[in-house]
Amino acid sequence: MTEPQPRRRDEVAATADLVAHLVDVLSRPAQGTHRMIAGHVFRVLGPAAAPVRVVHDAIADASYAGVRSGARVVARVVGAGSSLLPPERTSHALTSTAAGSVVVGAVNGLFGDQLRHDGNHLAVQLGPHHQRRVVGAETALLARAHPEPTGHVVVFAHGLGETEQAWWYRHDGRGSHGQALAELGATPVVLRYNTGRPVADNGRELARLLADLLRAWPVPVERIDLVGHSMGGLVLREACSRAVARKWLPLVRTATYLGTPHDGAPLARGAARLATLLRWRPESRPWAEVLDLRSAGILDLERAHRLPLAPGVRHVAVAATLAADPSAWWAGAVGDGLVTVSSAKHTVPETHVVPATGHLALLTEPRVTQILAGLITWEPPAALAR
Known part of the structure; x- marks a missing residue:
């Protein structure tokens, strides 16, 4: 029985996956805040604005979903393309540079447990x-x-x-x-x-x-x-x-x-307190979830x-x-x-x-x-x- 080969290291595909993940994480609180603020406006306008609100919410939700889907598609395309490149060009594409290494350190500090x-x-x-x-x-x-x-x-x-x-x-x-x-x-x-x-x-x-x-x-x-x-x-x-x-x-x-x-x-400790404060208002609550x-x-x-x-x-x-x-x-x-x-x-x-x-x-x-x-x-x- 042939042993499965370990997946080769590919920092190009990994970077694309990370960007897609960040787009997903950040777009959701942006979408939630958008919906909350729009809801305040439409409540002021009254029942007459209800049809417009339905169209607005549908377009907004589709736009945010499209951005997330687009980021995932781009990540898959980049991953497929990087697999065709020689391993020496992709294995340390980011960490082999001074700036890239600094970025990787910062990203690991923020999301290192999730990356692992x-x-x-x-x-x-x-x-x-x-x-x-x-x-x-x-x-x-x-x-x-x-x-x-x-x-x-x-x-x-x-x-x-x-x-x-x-x-x-x-x-x-x-x-x-x-x-x-x-x-x-x-x-x-x-x-x-x-x-x-x-x-x-x-x-x-x-x-x-x-x-x-x-x-x-x-x-x-x-x-x-x-x-x-x-x-x-x-x-x-x-x-x-x-x-x-x-x-x-x-x-x-x-x-x-x-x-x-x-x-x-x-x-x-301040980040934890800020997350608590952001939960007090519906408009900012999605950003508390990001801090969490x-x-x-x-x-x-x-x-x-x-x-x-x-x-x-x-x-x-x-x-x-x-x-x-x-x-x-x-x-x-x-x-x-x-x-x-x-x-x-x-x-x-x-x-x-x-x-x-x-x-x-x-x-x-x-x-x-x-x-x-x-x-x-x-x-x-x-x-x-x-």
């Missing part, structure tokens, strides 16, 4: 990435991506809606945190993961991935340091709590959380995370505030624009506050690089060494 459920090829696969492609946990592949590996590995996990390219955000030629740490003898491993999935699911898979990475690394691993930006810090906490982490956790010396919302993110489609990853950012910090590791929070003076009365509340200082600190025993800095600036801020450099060269006192 639908089997859409734009759903990000967890793993270390090199040149915008996932690197398998095999020695030969890792050696190719890291031609000069060391036994000191620093794992970088990005935040919601980001990809590994976020670590080069507005670096102004300075390079990334990872590049700076490489000069100190460490090997940076930058992850990409589907930020629309639940934090717990990503943490569980990351714990297994790091176990596989430890086994396949080209040279013996002697030390691991963890760095997470925003949601990435929560994923690292989850990974450290899994049973399989026992295979690599003894090698972890530090875990640094850059702008991580340990106590929840105000913006994520936000990914599981975004929903996770609404709540506090109570997992205990992994023992035997130096945990460090790096919080930022837009205020030039971190002691200003408003500095803690505004935080980095997305995460408050108190949420970034939460129960982490050691905290550094970086003033005049926004949430995304933490990704390449030189002062953060200095903090990381100090941490990865730190050795625990002999009494605490494992």
Whole structure:
């Protein structure tokens, strides 16, 4: 019996399917709002306008249905056409470009759980990435991506809606945190993961991935340091709590959380409140239903995370505030624009506050690089060494 062949990766067809899905999702609340507003107008006009209303509603409904059907037809045509192209032209048509990779990261943040459920090829696969492609946990592949590996590995996990390219955000030629740490003898491993999935699911898979990475690394691993930006810090906490982490956790010396919302993110909570407000009026209620489609990853950012910090590791929070003076009365509340200082600190025993800095600036801020450099060269006192 012949084994079924796996479906080849096709980002062209996947993009077309995604656009058709977005047209479907966005056209429905637009249609509902249109009908509600038209209903108000026709009620004012009275019974005499009833025949006109019937015609209007029929034409409007047919138009919206036609737009959705047209988008699905176009998606099928594009999919059929892309299947005729060589695989190398379609497998990474979007993610092979810098702009496309950024778009895919954002889309996964919004709908990543749905993309995975639908089997859409734009759903990000967890793993270390090199040149915008996932690197398998095999020695030969890792050696190719890291031609000069060391036994000191620093794992970088990005935040919601980001990809590994976020670590080069507005670096102004300075390079990334990872590049700076490489000069100190460490090997940076930058992850990409589907930020629309639940934090717990990503943490569980990351714990297994790091176990596989430890086994396949080209040279013996002697030390691991963890760095997470925003949601990435929560994923690292989850990974450290899994049973399989026992295979690599003894090698972890530090875990640094850059702008991580340990106590929840105000913006994520604001989206939930906005959805509640939109439900109050019939005209806006369809848009509340759109907000309710936000990914599981975004929903996770609404709540506090109570997992205990992994023992035997130096945990460090790096919080930022837009205020030039971190002691200003408003500095803690505004935080980095997305995460408050108190949420970034939460129960982490050691905290550094970086003033005049926004949430995304933490990704390449030189002062953060200095903090990381100090941490990865730190050795625990002999009494605490494992």
